[in-house]
């Protein structure tokens with residue numbers, strides 16, 4: 001954990017105390033401290049201070065099986081605590097357990113921060129095979145992860161370090177040392193993934209099936225010809241791992257005809273918005289996996305991600321996935337030109353949420369590092385994610401499981417979580 005460095009610096013004027021704590025209490029303390037973004041030693045200090053100033057001893061705690069626990073406290077606090085425990089006739093272990101429990105009770109799990117306006121993230125690039133679908137899934141999974149447990153996240157500074165390494169053509173992967181991993185609670189958001197690509201890769205990747213051609217579909221809703229409620233088409237993804245928070249609107253092959261069907265519709269660019277609007281109240285984030293094309297559907301997706309009245313910049317917008325190789329640059333130009341045109345024609349603000357460089361393989365040497373540098377040099381939008389070319393992604397696709405539940409500790413998963421925090 002990166003904070004351990006700062007804590008050892010801050011610990012120099014503290015004294016180390018060694019005692020015991022039951023495993024479950026230690027685990028609760030660890031998670032709750034991370035949820036509040038404070039260090040464990042600060043939580044224990046607060047708990048002990050409060051415990052010492054109580055007028056009477058709180059209820060006893062089952063300390064069976066307590067094992068070694070050490071922390072750092074301000075000088076003198078432990079002596080004061082020892083005195084209070086003696087006065088109350090409780091053991092140090094019991095007193096410490098009560099202090100920690102007291103801190104937990106006075107610092108409950110924080111509420112999930114939900115956006116006032118459902119965030120809309122459009123993952124796009126008309127270049128095929130760059131990883132739009134992989135990033136859509138990984139980002140959605142990372143945003144939906146359990147807020148009551150800790151997950152390894154690559155800290156933001158590791159990205160900066162990797163990008164700096166690319167400048168000097170060093171191997172960015174060497175920058176990934178254990179100190180660059182932090183264990184953080186999941187954001188716990190309600191996420192809807194929209195498979196907006198007739199190829200329906202996202203749908204099959206997550207274990208779903210494309211919707212039957214003669215039934216209802218997003219295409220029908222966009223064309224103003226619904227056969228039912230759109231929410232009835234939604235499926236829950238791996239409800240165990242994501243506790244029912246991650247949903248998918250599957251694709252239907254009828255989307256191949258979307259541009260034709262939309263040609264008869266008024267205000268076509270608003271068609272996706274009209275279709276998805278009724279679902280928004282049920283989600284914190286909606287992520288749209290775009291097809292590799294620049295047709296009407298791309299316009300509708302970009303329009304959907306425009307900044308709404310009262311929405312903070314950078315909450316919704318386009319996330320551009322590129323591959324760390326030179327040939328992606330032309331595709332990038334075309335895409336941003338189309339988005340910029342749409343901005344101008346319709347007089348709307350469409351924010352770029354950043355560039356994700358995917359399928360990065362430092363073993364490709366200079367080609368890889370120099371093209372990564374090319375993406376970094378764009379600066380506006382900036383690179384917000386760097387995901388390596390690693391086997392776990394392909395394995396997860398093969399077994400049709402979400403990457404973050406299939407390989408939760410993989411470098412890719414750790415990078416997806418970093419991306420999720422970077423775009424938040």
Ligand SMILES: Nc1ncnc2c1ncn2[C@@H]1O[C@H](COP(=O)(O)OP(=O)(O)OP(=O)(O)O)[C@@H](O)[C@H]1O
Nearest residue numbers: 128129130131132133134292359388389390393397
């Ligand atoms: N970081 C990665 N490491 C390894 N394999 C990856 C990675 N990202 C994507 N892939 C694989 O590369 C292939 C293309 O990825 P993906 O389908 O996500 O791209 P896409 O941009 O959505 O493609 P399309 O344009 O066809 O929609 C898939 O087989 C995917 O599993």
Ligand SMILES: [Mg+2]
Nearest residue numbers: 132133197201
């Ligand atoms: Mg795709």
